[in-house]
Amino acid sequence: MNKTVLDLWVGLFVIAGIAALLFLALKVGSMSAVNTSDSYEVVARFENIGGLKPRAPVKSAGVVVGRVADIRFDNETYEAAVTLRVDKRYAFPKDTTAAIMTSGLLGEQYVGLEAGGDSSKLKDKDRILITQDAVVLENLIGHFIYGKAQEGAPQ
Amino acid sequence: MLKRSIENLGNRTIQGVWRIGFAARFFLAMLLHSGTAFRRFGLTIREMYFTGVLSLIIILVSGLFVGMVLGLQGYETLQTYGSEEALGILVALSLVRELGPVVAALLFASRAGSAITAEIGLMKATEQLSAMEMMAVDPIARVVAPRFWAGVISMPLLAALFSAMGIFGGYLVGVQLIGVDEGSFWSQMQSAVDFEQDILNGVIKSVVFGVAITTIALFEGYDAPPTAEGVSGATTRTVVTSSLAVLALDFVLTAFMFRGIN
Numbered sequence: 001m002n003k004t005v006l007d008l009w010v011g012l013f014v015i016a017g018i019a020a021l022l023f024l025a026l027k028v029g030s031m032s033a034v035n036t037s038d039s040y041e042v043v044a045r046f047e048n049i050g051g052l053k054p055r056a057p058v059k060s061a062g063v064v065v066g067r068v069a070d071i072r073f074d075n076e077t078y079e080a081a082v083t084l085r086v087d088k089r090y091a092f093p094k095d096t097t098a099a100i101m102t103s104g105l106l107g108e109q110y111v112g113l114e115a116g117g118d119s120s121k122l123k124d125k126d127r128i129l130i131t132q133d134a135v136v137l138e139n140l141i142g143h144f145i146y147g148k149a150q151e152g153a154p155q
Numbered sequence: 156m157l158k159r160s161i162e163n164l165g166n167r168t169i170q171g172v173w174r175i176g177f178a179a180r181f182f183l184a185m186l187l188h189s190g191t192a193f194r195r196f197g198l199t200i201r202e203m204y205f206t207g208v209l210s211l212i213i214i215l216v217s218g219l220f221v222g223m224v225l226g227l228q229g230y231e232t233l234q235t236y237g238s239e240e241a242l243g244i245l246v247a248l249s250l251v252r253e254l255g256p257v258v259a260a261l262l263f264a265s266r267a268g269s270a271i272t273a274e275i276g277l278m279k280a281t282e283q284l285s286a287m288e289m290m291a292v293d294p295i296a297r298v299v300a301p302r303f304w305a306g307v308i309s310m311p312l313l314a315a316l317f318s319a320m321g322i323f324g325g326y327l328v329g330v331q332l333i334g335v336d337e338g339s340f341w342s343q344m345q346s347a348v349d350f351e352q353d354i355l356n357g358v359i360k361s362v363v364f365g366v367a368i369t370t371i372a373l374f375e376g377y378d379a380p381p382t383a384e385g386v387s388g389a390t391t392r393t394v395v396t397s398s399l400a401v402l403a404l405d406f407v408l409t410a411f412m413f414r415g416i417n
Contacts, residue, residue, distance in 0.1 A: 003197070010200050013208045017312025020319035021358070027341070028247050028322060029350040055349075064346075 038088040040124040041069060044098040044111070045079045050134025052100055052109045058084050060113040065090045068111060084111060084128075093118040099132035109134060178374050181295075185303050185373070188296035198301040199308075206267040206302070206369075207309030211316070213262055218317035221254060222246060222324025229325075230333055239335050243344030246325030251348060251357045252413070255318030257405050260364035263310060264397040268372035271302055272393040275376030276386035299377065303369050310365025311358050318357065356412045363408065364401050371397040 049071065058066035066086035074081045086092070095116030102109050113128075122128070192199045229245040275298065278284050284294040322344075329335045348354065372393045379389035 006201060006204050009208045010203045013203070013211065013309075014312065016211075017315055020312070020315040021354075023319045024251060024315060024322075024354050025350055028251065028344055029348040029354050057346075 039066065039085045040088060040122075042084050042086060042122050042124075042126050042128055044082050044084060044128040044131050045074070045077070046082060046098075046100060046131050046133050047079055048133040048136060049080045049082060049100055050102075050109055050136055052082065052111070052134065056108065057110045058086060058113060059110050060090070060092070060115065065113065082111065084113075086113075086122075091121040094120050094122055094126070095130065096122060096128060097130040097132065098128045100134035102135070174378070177378065178370075181374050181377060182370055184295050185300055185370070188293060188300045189304060191296040192300040192304045195301075198297070199305050202302045202305035203309055205270065206263075206305050207313065210263055210266045210309070210313060213266055214259055214313045214317050215320050217258065217262060218255075218320030219324040221258060221317075222250065222321030222326075223328045225249060225254075225321065226325035226328030226333075230329060230335065239329075239333075240339035240343055242325070242329045242335050243340040244347040246329070247322055247344045247348050248353065250318045250321040250325075251353050253405070253409070255321065256314045256357050256360040256364060257401060259314040259317040260310065260361065260368060260401045261398055263306075263313060263365075264368045264372075264401065265394050267306065267309075268368050268393050268397050269390045271306070271369065271372040272376040272379070272390045273386060275299070275302075275373060276379035276381075276389050279377065279379060280381040280383075280386060282381075299373050303373060306369030306372075307362065307365045310368070311361040314357065314361035314364075352413075356408075359412075360405065360408050363404055367400045367404060368397040371400060 052068065052071065054068055054071055056068045057064045058068060066084055068082060069085040070083040072081045072083075073079075082098075084098070092113060093116045095118040097114045097116065099112045099114070100109055101112045225246045226242065229242050230239055233239045233241055233245065275284075278294075278298065284298070287294045287297060326340065330337045330340050375389040375393045375396070376386075379385045
């Protein structure tokens with residue numbers, strides 16, 4: 001076979017392969033929306049994080065603004081210390097609240113941020129003071145049954 | 156009788172160990188002589204045509220059909236839970252993580268690996284390799300190393316094409332034929348597929364498979380008895396051994412790569 005024809009085919013093959021990789025990276029994988037270099041970290045402490053996992057999204061008003069970077073157990077306060085990595089483009093007031101929520105009834109868990117009214121903004125390594133724990137379904141059912149039993153109890 | 160069978164066992168053990176040692180030396184020699192494959196890159200390009208470009212048709216068609224079947228079956232199952240929008244996640248993750256690298260590697264082993272073994276085995280049987288040595292041309296540098304690097308470069312490209320084609324097939328069936336919402340198909344896929352965890356690990360897998368398949372194919376060809384029977388036996392062994400090696404390696408790699416996720 002002619003050498004130039006051969007080169008042409010191999011070149012086309014390599015271009016097609018790289019195009020497929022780019023398609024996978026950009027169209028299928030979206031190349032990680034939050035850039036890790038342009039972000040700041042804040043810590044939120046929860047008494048119960050439910051099924052939250054590292055890399056879970058951090059959302060505010062339903063928009064992904066960051067990711068959960070790290071989850072650790074604090075042996076002194078017996079709380080979970082969750083490190084949130086938030087995109088630098090989004091600044092939040094100091095009195096922002098963090099809550100662990102579930103998308104849908106059985107969906108994945110994420111951290112929801114709700115902005116407060118403070119004029120100063122959260123900085124790197126700051127702590128979010130007001131938090132709301134994950135809703136554990138078993139506790140909820142327990143409360144419900146307990147409430148029903150109280151209703152039915154003789155006065 | 157007993158002495159005979161013990162002798163037999165001993166002989167087989169020695170043969171097996173000798174083959175492993177020979178394969179290791181062969182692999183090292185191949186790496187040491189890789190300079191030629193890059194200095195005279197034309198040789199490698201020629202082999203990339205035979206291993207990569209000629210495997211394109213089977214890889215693309217299989218990828219399309221695997222993706223279309225995934226789309227159909229995935230829809231059937233997901234629909235019972237009312238979450239057919241997750242079809243994109245199902246198709247993309249199963250292709251990028253597992254099916255893309257593994258099925259492409261199995262096809263590559265039977266399409267290109269067998270051809271490599273038959274070619275080198277026949278070169279040996281017709282004493283072309285000995286003739287090269289007579290002319291002070293190292294057959295490992297001239298014949299083996301370019302084929303090795305051509306296979307290692309081609310394999311990840313073929314696996315990526317397989318995955319891309321499969322996702323396109325899943326899109327055709329899921330969105331165009333069945334009518335899953337196009338926006339949620341892509342957006343759910345994009346939020347679930349991670350570049351490093353899923354796509355990069357898939358590429359690493361396919362590179363490892365490429366190294367394994369081409370090494371096995373080249374070694375079987377180089378080691379084949381110089382007869383018609385020997386070459387045919389070596390070709391069969393290439394396909395069987397490299398397919399099993401791909402499946403076993405896939406399990407090991409998956410256990411290391413995806414243990415931390417979820």
